[in-house]
Amino acid sequence: MLKFISTTGGAAPVDFETAILNGFASDGGLYVPEYLPKITTAQLQSWQQLSYPELAFEILSLFMDKSVISAVDLKQLLHQSFATFGHADILPLYPLKSKQDIYIMELFHGPTLSFKDVAMGFLVNLFDYFLKRKGKHMHIILATTGDTGPAAAFASAGKATIDTWTLYPAGMITPEQERQMTTISSQNVHAVRIEDCPDGGDDIDVLIAELFADEAFKEKLNLSSVNSINWGRVMMQTVHYFYAYLHVVDAVGEPVNFAVPSGAFGNLCAGTLAREMGLPVEKFICANNKNACLHRIFTQGLMSKAPMISCTSSAIDILIPYNFWRYLYFSTGQDGTKIKQFIHDFQTTGKLQFDQETHAILTKGILSDSIADAQTLDTIKQLYAQEKYLIDPHGAVALAAVQNMKTQLSGTKLVSMATAHPAKFPDIIKRVFETENRLPEAAFHAAIEAEKLKEERVLSCNHSNMREVVREAMEQVHIKYLS
Numbered sequence: 001m002l003k004f005i006s007t008t009g010g011a012a013p014v015d016f017e018t019a020i021l022n023g024f025a026s027d028g029g030l031y032v033p034e035y036l037p038k039i040t041t042a043q044l045q046s047w048q049q050l051s052y053p054e055l056a057f058e059i060l061s062l063f064m065d066k067s068v069i070s071a072v073d074l075k076q077l078l079h080q081s082f083a084t085f086g087h088a089d090i091l092p093l094y095p096l097k098s099k100q101d102i103y104i105m106e107l108f109h110g111p112t113l114s115f116k117d118v119a120m121g122f123l124v125n126l127f128d129y130f131l132k133r134k135g136k137h138m139h140i141i142l143a144t145t146g147d148t149g150p151a152a153a154f155a156s157a158g159k160a161t162i163d164t165w166t167l168y169p170a171g172m173i174t175p176e177q178e179r180q181m182t183t184i185s186s187q188n189v190h191a192v193r194i195e196d197c198p199d200g201g202d203d204i205d206v207l208i209a210e211l212f213a214d215e216a217f218k219e220k221l222n223l224s225s226v227n228s229i230n231w232g233r234v235m236m237q238t239v240h241y242f243y244a245y246l247h248v249v250d251a252v253g254e255p256v257n258f259a260v261p262s263g264a265f266g267n268l269c270a271g272t273l274a275r276e277m278g279l280p281v282e283k284f285i286c287a288n289n290k291n292a293c294l295h296r297i298f299t300q301g302l303m304s305k306a307p308m309i310s311c312t313s314s315a316i317d318i319l320i321p322y323n324f325w326r327y328l329y330f331s332t333g334q335d336g337t338k339i340k341q342f343i344h345d346f347q348t349t350g351k352l353q354f355d356q357e358t359h360a361i362l363t364k365g366i367l368s369d370s371i372a373d374a375q376t377l378d379t380i381k382q383l384y385a386q387e388k389y390l391i392d393p394h395g396a397v398a399l400a401a402v403q404n405m406k407t408q409l410s411g412t413k414l415v416s417m418a419t420a421h422p423a424k425f426p427d428i429i430k431r432v433f434e435t436e437n438r439l440p441e442a443a444f445h446a447a448i449e450a451e452k453l454k455e456e457r458v459l460s461c462n463h464s465n466m467r468e469v470v471r472e473a474m475e476q477v478h479i480k481y482l483s
């Protein structure tokens with residue numbers, strides 16, 4: 001049976017169920033499989049006609065033993081998780097008319113209109129499945145820069161096994177994203193708005209890390225997380241790379257490029273794992289906005305924290321790409337002691353300069369760019385002018401990077417990921433079309449409009465008192481599970 005170990009090497013191997021329910025490994029590292037299953041060309045060929053849930057079943061089965069979840073139950077969970085998607089293909093691919101061999105992968109047809117729904121719905125259903133079987137209840141807590149929170153809140157709503165706490169920095173997410181969390185009426189979903197966070201979501205990550213480090217609190221509440229620290233999220237995100245690949249190639253074996261708007265590196269980390277498993281990827285383009293935490297790593301070999309810049313692609317205003325540790329683990333020989341040392345150096349000095357050899361390994365098959373807001377807005381405008389296709393600011397960051405990198409790319413087919421629906425960012429879309437008298441139709445979505453009419457429910461606090469307020473609220477809710 002495939003076991004799961006920690007990226008920092010200090011935790012005993014666990015089974016799939018434990019890795020999922022715990023979120024973090026007991027030594028504070030991230031769970032990874034002991035080895036990555038390999039996929040052959042023949043397997044890929046046999047998967048060419050599969051629907052997305054069918055393909056997900058094949059890939060996920062490589063990580064989960066049948067004794068943990070039966071094939072029938074896994075199929076049922078996948079069916080349930082994607083039934084809420086608003087497109088028959090679930091993750092459709094749009095071939096650009098104005099540029100040959102570039103496809104936009106629309107990852108935003110889930111219930112909260114962002115790519116987070118792709119992995120979150122399934123992960124929360126899996127939590128529920130395991131918890132029901134154990135007869136247990138759990139508190140899930142997460143920090144969100146905009147899209148993870150809504151996806152987790154929607155997926156958890158009404159589930160008796162889970163209370164979900166979505167913490168977000170006030171003013172740093174769009175009102176549309178905020179309402180997606182605050183208008184959920186289910187009492188097991190708790191939106192927490194935190195004012196005055198100088199480092200945005202990273203400040204909240206610190207609070208969450210403290211709660212997890214408090215063993216007594218963590219045990220009492222049975223605390224876990226569905227941020228992309230959770231292996232389940234990353235595992236699920238490998239599937240859309242396979243799915244896109246199988247849809248765009250003429251013949252299996254042909255290489256493909258992928259462009260990914262990146263923040264915490266969860267999505268792109270999954271892509272690199274898919275490549276490691278055998279997917280023929282030529283290059284990944286890691287597209288940052290001006291918070292260039294990943295671009296600095298790929299171009300200068302430097303991991304460092306710079307002050308937050310507020311960008312139009314706000315969901316990728318990230319300073320520390322925590323899933324990078326997973327990529328580092330697999331690309332540098334799966335050595336937990338080495339990763340532990342890297343993390344220690346970064347935490348004590350605030351930066352990490354990779355040696356030349358490590359830097360060369362890290363950049364193998366990866367290009368990166370850091371896109372300014374002006375180019376993001378221009379990309380949205382140009383694409384709409386060329387083919388009446390409206391892309392959101394994050395998808396635009398990826399497309400802009402493709403444009404900038406074009407001399408470094410061969411004629412290989414390319415899939416550029418669109419990670420959110422444009423209706424989640426109306427102010428940005430209005431800025432792009434300010435001289436027009438009408439906004440494109442795709443700037444609106446019925447689900448977003450419906451939320452404007454609903455009542456909001458939110459717990460508010462400040463960066464200075466967030467620790468006490470959040471703990472107290474969680475304790476209060478937990479009391480009812482003790483009686």
Ligand SMILES: Cc1ncc(COP(=O)(O)O)c(C=O)c1O
Nearest residue numbers: 147262263264265266267315419
């Ligand atoms: C719309 C959107 N695009 C891209 C990203 C970046 O994904 P990741 O953090 O996995 O790099 C996020 C998440 O933060 C997002 O919400």
